[in-house]
Amino acid sequence: xxxxxxxxxxxxxxxxxxxxxxxxxxxxxxxxxxxxxxxxxxxxxxxxxxxxxxxxxxxxxxxxxxxxxxxxxxxxxxxxxxxxxxxxxxxxxxxxxxxxxxxxxxxxxxxxxxxxxxxxxxxxxxxxxxxxxxxxxxxxxxxxxxxxxxxxxxxxxxxxxxxxxxxxxxxxxxxxxxxxxxxxxxxxxxxxxxxxxxxxxxxxxxxxxxxxxxxxxxxxxxxxxxxxxxxxxxxxxxxxxxxxxxxxxxxxxxxxxxxxxxxxxxxxxxxxxxxxxxxxxxxxxxxxxxxxxxxxxxxxxxxxxxxxxxxxxxxxxxxxxxxxxxxxxxxxxxxxxxxxxxxxxxxxxxxxxxxxxxxxxxxxxxxxxxxxxxxxxxxxxxxxxxxxxxxxxxxxxxxxxxxxxxxxxxxxxxxxxxxxxxxxxxxxxxxxxxxxxxxxxxxxxxxxxxxxxxxxxxxxxxxxxxxxxxxxxxxxxxxxxxxxxxxxxxxxxxxxxxxxxxxxxxxxxxxxxxxxxxxxxxxxxxxxxxxxxxxxxxxxxxxxxxxxxxxxxxxxxxxxxxxxxxxxxxxxxxxxxxxxxxxxxxxxxxxxxxxxxxxxxxxxxxxxxxxxxxxxxxxxxxxxxxxxxxxxxxxxxxxxxxxxxxxxxxxxxxxxxxxxxxxxxxxxxxxxxxxxxxxxxxxxxxxxxx
Amino acid sequence: xxxxxxxxxxxxxxxxxxxxxxxxxxxxxxxxxxxxxxxxxxxxxxxxxxxxxxxxxxxxxxxxxxxxxxxxxxxxxxxxxxxxxxxxxxxxxxxxxxxxxxxxxxxxxxxxxxxxxxxxxxxxxxxxxxxxxxxxxxxxxxxxxxxxxxxxxxxxxxxxxxxxxxxxxxxxxxxxxxxxxxxxxxxxxxxxxxxxxxxxxxxxxxxxxxxxxxxxxxxxxxxxxxxxxxxxxxxxxxxxxxxxxxxxxxxxxxxxxxxxxxxxxxxxxxxxxxxxxxxxxxxxxxxxxxxxxxxx
Numbered sequence: 001x002x003x004x005x006x007x008x009x010x011x012x013x014x015x016x017x018x019x020x021x022x023x024x025x026x027x028x029x030x031x032x033x034x035x036x037x038x039x040x041x042x043x044x045x046x047x048x049x050x051x052x053x054x055x056x057x058x059x060x061x062x063x064x065x066x067x068x069x070x071x072x073x074x075x076x077x078x079x080x081x082x083x084x085x086x087x088x089x090x091x092x093x094x095x096x097x098x099x100x101x102x103x104x105x106x107x108x109x110x111x112x113x114x115x116x117x118x119x120x121x122x123x124x125x126x127x128x129x130x131x132x133x134x135x136x137x138x139x140x141x142x143x144x145x146x147x148x149x150x151x152x153x154x155x156x157x158x159x160x161x162x163x164x165x166x167x168x169x170x171x172x173x174x175x176x177x178x179x180x181x182x183x184x185x186x187x188x189x190x191x192x193x194x195x196x197x198x199x200x201x202x203x204x205x206x207x208x209x210x211x212x213x214x215x216x217x218x219x220x221x222x223x224x225x226x227x228x229x230x231x232x233x234x235x236x237x238x239x240x241x242x243x244x245x246x247x248x249x250x251x252x253x254x255x256x257x258x259x260x261x262x263x264x265x266x267x268x269x270x271x272x273x274x275x276x277x278x279x280x281x282x283x284x285x286x287x288x289x290x291x292x293x294x295x296x297x298x299x300x301x302x303x304x305x306x307x308x309x310x311x312x313x314x315x316x317x318x319x320x321x322x323x324x325x326x327x328x329x330x331x332x333x334x335x336x337x338x339x340x341x342x343x344x345x346x347x348x349x350x351x352x353x354x355x356x357x358x359x360x361x362x363x364x365x366x367x368x369x370x371x372x373x374x375x376x377x378x379x380x381x382x383x384x385x386x387x388x389x390x391x392x393x394x395x396x397x398x399x400x401x402x403x404x405x406x407x408x409x410x411x412x413x414x415x416x417x418x419x420x421x422x423x424x425x426x427x428x429x430x431x432x433x434x435x436x437x438x439x440x441x442x443x444x445x446x447x448x449x450x451x452x453x454x455x456x457x458x459x460x461x462x463x464x465x466x467x468x469x470x471x472x473x474x475x476x477x478x479x480x481x482x483x484x485x486x487x488x489x490x491x492x493x494x495x496x497x498x499x500x501x502x503x504x505x506x507x508x509x510x511x512x513x514x515x516x517x518x519x520x521x522x523x524x525x526x527x528x529x530x531x532x533x534x535x536x537x538x539x540x541x542x543x544x545x546x547x548x549x550x551x552x553x554x555x556x557x558x559x560x561x562x563x564x565x566x567x568x569x570x571x572x573x574x575x576x577x578x579x580x581x582x583x584x585x586x587x588x589x590x591x592x593x594x595x596x597x598x599x600x601x602x603x604x605x606x607x608x609x610x611x612x613x614x615x616x617x618x619x620x621x622x623x624x625x626x627x628x629x630x631x632x633x634x635x636x637x638x639x640x641x642x643x644x645x646x647x648x649x650x651x652x653x654x655x656x657x658x659x660x661x662x663x664x665x666x667x668x669x670x671x672x673x674x675x676x677x678x679x680x681x682x683x684x685x686x687x688x689x690x
Numbered sequence: 691x692x693x694x695x696x697x698x699x700x701x702x703x704x705x706x707x708x709x710x711x712x713x714x715x716x717x718x719x720x721x722x723x724x725x726x727x728x729x730x731x732x733x734x735x736x737x738x739x740x741x742x743x744x745x746x747x748x749x750x751x752x753x754x755x756x757x758x759x760x761x762x763x764x765x766x767x768x769x770x771x772x773x774x775x776x777x778x779x780x781x782x783x784x785x786x787x788x789x790x791x792x793x794x795x796x797x798x799x800x801x802x803x804x805x806x807x808x809x810x811x812x813x814x815x816x817x818x819x820x821x822x823x824x825x826x827x828x829x830x831x832x833x834x835x836x837x838x839x840x841x842x843x844x845x846x847x848x849x850x851x852x853x854x855x856x857x858x859x860x861x862x863x864x865x866x867x868x869x870x871x872x873x874x875x876x877x878x879x880x881x882x883x884x885x886x887x888x889x890x891x892x893x894x895x896x897x898x899x900x901x902x903x904x905x906x907x908x909x910x911x912x913x914x915x916x917x918x919x920x921x922x923x924x925x926x927x928x929x930x931x932x933x934x935x936x937x938x939x940x941x942x943x944x945x946x947x948x949x950x951x952x953x954x955x956x957x958x959x960x961x962x963x964x965x966x967x968x969x970x971x972x973x974x975x976x977x978x979x980x981x982x983x984x985x986x
Contacts, residue, residue: 014817016802051800145804147815149831150773151842157830159776189783190793251799282823300797300823308795315796315822315857322759322862348940352949494704 002063003043003198004168006031006131009055010138011162011186017051017250019143019157021216024049030137031056032454036133039065046212048203050253052161052186054141057200060259061167068357072098074116077107091116116433135174138163152177153560162186169199185677188212188253191304211254211305220249220425223301224474227285230299234259235279237288238299242277245617252303259299266324267296269331273401277323279408282316330400334412339420349398354467355516356395361459366390366508368453371506374551378447380465380599382425386451389429393452394419396430412432436486443490460506465527466517490562492539497560500536504528525635537563540568546575548688555677555683566633567682574637578675579644581689586647587640587678588685593656594675597668607666612653620674627677636681643674691790693855694870697743697865698894700767700849703785704741709769717924722768722848724924729810729958730965731770732835732844736976738772743851747931749938752887753871755880757865761877762886762929765851773842774831782819782829782847789858797822804832809951810929810958811837814846826854837963860925896941903932910957919965926957 008031013024028047035042035058043060064549074080074094082088087102095102095118104118139154146155154160154177163171167457174181183197187210196204196665205216213219223245227238249255271294278284283297300316302309346358354359369390373383396402405412414431418424425448432449433456435441444450461480464470471480491503508525511517516525533554540550545568553567574580608614625638630636656671658664678684691699705711715725720865722731722744731738752762757916779800783793787957791798801815805828807813814830828848832840854876855867865876910925933950936942971974 014802016800077833143816146845147831147833148840149843149845159774161776190798249832251801284823302797302801306792306795311795312797312822313823318857318860318862319823326759348943350948 004063006058006061007164007166007197007200007203008043008054008134008138008172008187009048009053009162009197009203010160010166011043011053011164012156012160013083013158013260014051015158015250016145017247019145020049020051020250023141023157024054024118024216026141027138028056031134033147033253034134034137034596035061038127038133038230039124040112041066042544044326047248049216050214050219051250052189052215052253054213055164057201057203059134059200060637061127063128065130066124067124068122070120072099072120073110074105077114077116077568080105080107103311116415116641128170128208131165131167131172132174134165134172135176138176158563164197166197166199168263171344185210188304189375191254196228206422213254216249219252221256222246223249223252223656224254224259226255226301227299230257234297236291236295236297237290237292238285239288240285244285248301251283254303254304256302256304256309257299258302258304258306258309260298260313260320262317262320262324264296266328267294269324269327270412270415272408273327273331273405274324276405276407277320277327279529281323284316284319284320303523310334324588325399326404330404334399334401334416335419337399339392339395339422341415342398343392346394352467355463356399356514360514361463362391362394364507364514365393365452365455366457367510368459368506369451369661371509372401372451372454372498372503375502376447376451376494376496378451382447382451384424385429385448388422389426389433389448390452390455392422392426393430393433393456432532436482436489438481439485441488443493444610447494450494454487454490454503455507457487458504459511461487461531462507462511462524462528463502463515463516465531466519467509468517470527470531480531481535484532485539488532488539491561492565495562497562499534499558500561502527504532506620536564540565545569545572548686549575549682552682552686555686556681557679559680563633568682570633571682571687572639573634574641582639582648583644584684584687584689586644586651588687589651590647590671591675591678591683591685593673594668596657597672598608598665600672601665601669603670603673604666607663609663610653612646612650613667616643616650616674618672619643619646620670621675627680633681640678674688692868692870693851693875696789696851696855696858697767699788701741701786702783704769707739707771707781709741709771712740714742714744715959719744719927719932720930722766723807723846724809724810724927724930725768726752726920728768728844728846729812730919730923730962731794732772732807732832732840732846733838733962734969734974735841736974737773738770738844738976741769744768747886747934749886749890749935752883752890752938754887755865755876755883757939758865761864761879762890763850763885765784767849767851767893769847770844771843774845778831778845778847782827786808789854791821791858800829805829807952811835811955811962813900816845821854821857823836824853824857826850826857828915828982836965838957838962838966861863890935890938894935896936896939899932899936899941903936903947907953907957908933910961914957914960914964917964917966917968922957922964923961926954926961928953929957 011082024047029043041062042058046057075090079093080088090106090382091100094106094116098118098120100118107114142156146157146644148155149159151289160177163176163179163181164185166183171181171183184205185197186194187207192210192212195206195210207214213222226241229239230236231553274294278286278298279597284300284600287295287297288300288601289295298320302312346362349358351361373386396409396416399412399416401412402409404658410431414427417427417430425446427450428446429449432444432446433452435444435453444453444628461483464478464480469478485608504525507585508521508528512521537550537554547570549571553564555565605617626639630639656667658667701711712727715727719725725744727740727742739891745763746766747763749762751760751761752917757814803816803818803822805814812833813834818825819827819829820827826849830846832844832846834840852864852867856864861867865874865880867875869875869878899954906925910922
């Protein structure tokens with residue numbers, strides 16, 4: 001076979017940086033899938049991307065589809081042949097369907113029955129004839145955001161400008177949005193020209209000559225080398241933020257790192273302000289010294305070579321100077337304002353048109369955090385700090401700095417609060433109450449921050465549910481799932497022994513009292529619990545807990561989130577124990593039979609008939625005494641595990657469903673008393689044992 | 691290059707690309723997009739190529755002429771081309787060269803920026819163009835205008851004149867920019883900047899402005915009922931400006947704010963729909979005239 005390389009390059013107007021890498025990977029996957037589905041063998045796949053192109057090279061692509069050479073099975077012999085031995089209609093139909101005739105049929109036995117077979121052979125088509133179907137592959141790429149342009153009806157990430165499609169050195173002919181495939185690529189927008197691509201193996205070099213580094217890994221390395229060089233030359237440390245590097249890499253085709261400086265006076269601004277200005281707004285890398293102190297320099301990566309690079313540096317300095325001068329002005333203005341005046345301004349800001357103003361939200365956060373403070377029995381100092389923190393937790397939203405730099409909400413609040421003489425824990429809580437800010441973020445470490453954080457998140461989630469903003473599928477614009485997970489994690493980490501229902505209840509009460517939405521207490525409370533339980537389930541899954549164990553601990557009666565998590569870990573730890581299976585089975589028997597009990601009754605020990613009953617009951621009264629003293633779910637599991645032999649002996653010798661109605665009811669009552677404790681640990685029958 | 695020469699250069703450049711050179715529209719507005727030459731003409735199938743300078747008023751940005759970067763009124767150079775030409779990025783880059791900006795000496799990038807104006811029911815995708823890290827242009831492919839899908843798609847290029855000039859003239863303060871020989875921005879605009887700021891924040895009469903909003907809104911609706919799109923739209927623009935002054939003044943309460951934006955959005959959508967219907971009744975004359983020319 002004569003294998004050839006395949007090259008497909010889609011030339012585009014500048015793609016959003018955030019879509020480049022994922023689109024490149026998608027193109028690779030879809031081209032590979034296409035070839036596999038077409039039965040065309042191929043070697044390795046190499047991917048390329050820049051802001052203006054997505055490309056894939058598939059090596060050693062077979063010249064033709066694999067031939068199909070197989071035995072095709074038809075009807076059973078007795079159906080294939082009519083009574084007089086002629087071919088039946090079924091046989092003729094089968095042969096025809098396979099592109100053969102009845103003469104080609106032979107019989108072969110399969111599981112004791114003879115069937116009609118033909119040796120089917122389909123010659124593979126030439127790959128070159130099939131490759132124009134790549135058009136569909138290109139059109140089927142999906143992007144986070146699509147657009148239309150000109151008079152074209154195609155929706156794509158950005159307008160398509162050229163397509164290079166080569167099999168060997170031959171152009172694969174097709175047309176896309178008015179663009180005909182060819183062998184001409186486009187170089188760097190300013191340094192390069194268009195160029196002919198001979199074949200896939202010369203693709204990278206052809207582009208390199210036109211000032212395009214098509215391989216993103218190589219480009220990335222060039223950027224890192226550039227940063228390294230500046231570090232060495234100037235004795236700097238340039239911390240590399242992965243997501244910034246990824247973005248910068250996808251903004252350039254030919255990277256050249258350069259540095260600029262800014263006035264040292266600006267170093268008086270909070271570091272976060274300087275870093276945000278540089279990183280978020282300008283995509284610059286901030287520069288530090290060996291001790292980690294910020295220096296008045298920045299590094300940017302030009303999309304081009306080093307020609308007139310000083311001019312580029314001066315231009316960038318000018319932009320940063322204007323930004324920092326603005327920030328400096330805002331910082332000074334903000335310092336003139338008084339926190340309580342700023343809090344008052346929140347009355348003018350709508351949080352959501354159906355939910356009300358930020359001022360109303362803050363008032364609720366204050367009441368919810370007070371209620372949570374009582375539930376969690378935190379100290380009076382923490383309660384007082386949380387009350388002040390809740391009252392002023394949103395004041396920075398109306399500062400000029402946060403208006404200009406929204407990503408600094410909380411950060412500026414903390415700084416300003418400290419400057420204006422608020423207590424340290426209050427200031428810290430203003431920033432902490434937004435935590436966790438993203439999936440892997442930590443929870444607020446102080447109790448004060450945790451209370452305000454919980455109150456804020458519970459208020460947001462409850463208010464949204466009250467007015468019908470409920471996450472569905474991939475739609476969760478207010479990140480309610482993340483916020484709920486934050487509440488759960490915070491409660492777990494702070495070991496707060498408060499049932500989730502009660503925590504949710506505090507917010508439901510406040511939201512409904514404020515007249516948000518039109519739901520009744522019961523409906524809202526139920527929706528919220530269901531939503532939170534799903535989050536708890538998700539968190540337990542992330543911790544690697546087995547599904548059946550998650551179900552078992554979630555269905556337990558009452559208890560705190562921490563206990564739920566602990567019970568799950570305890571079951572995970574014990575599941576390999578020798579007697580785990582017997583323990584679970586014994587406890588499950590109690591739970592299952594207890595469901596037959598009607599109503600709740602006291603146990604009358606005088607109705608006991610055998611020693612095993614008495615012994616188990618004795619053990620039960622011990623359990624009752626020890627249960628609350630047991631300081632962990634592990635200790636409780638040990639208590640339950642200790643009952644196993646007595647439960648087994650009990651069932652061996654006792655007929656719970658006795659003929660005597662009184663005896664039966666008494667035994668069922670006992671079983672449900674015992675089950676009550678088992679279910680406080682977990683819904684044990686849900687645990688799967690082999 | 692002074693601002694006057696910049697404008698002349700851009701006008702020449704886009705005129706050579708077949709754009710109709712128009713003058714600024716004579717009703718106050720917050721952005722070049724709101725001119726009927728953009729907002730209305732981006733609607734429907736008729737081709738449309740136009741360029742104009744638009745003085746844009748942003749009452750909230752008024753700083754009494756004290757701030758080196760912010761203005762009550764700045765200038766945008768606006769280009770609309772419908773359908774968007776295939777080589778529009780190159781045409782744009784050529785205009786920078788015409789302004790004396792050699793791309794080889796700079797770092798020019800197209801950075802994703804999607805534009806939305808909910809109160810006009812508009813949305814578009816595109817970029818902000820960076821010149822050595824400074825945003826000098828908004829480059830947008832309109833996807834929706836007045837709630838209507840754009841077919842074909844218009845491209846909008848908006849140059850921030852003062853921004854670009856501060857780069858070209860290497861000035862840190864907008865008021866030091868040279869407009870033409872012997873005249874700076876300060877000479878021409880300082881007094882109106884001061885006075886409009888004072889008016890916006892101090893001496894304007896909110897009661898009168900609220901009253902005007904209602905009157906303008908009513909008149910916009912009445913003219914729409916008559917099928918008179920342009921007079922109706924003028925009153926929508928007036929509503930928008932009055933709203934911006936009231937908003938900058940801090941005179942609009944929370945709940946009112948959302949409601950006012952909603953009212954303007956409704957008007958904008960109705961105007962867009964009416965404009966489409968009226969053009970359709972006329973048989974989309976520009977589209978068909980172009981068709982005739984093709985047959986000759």
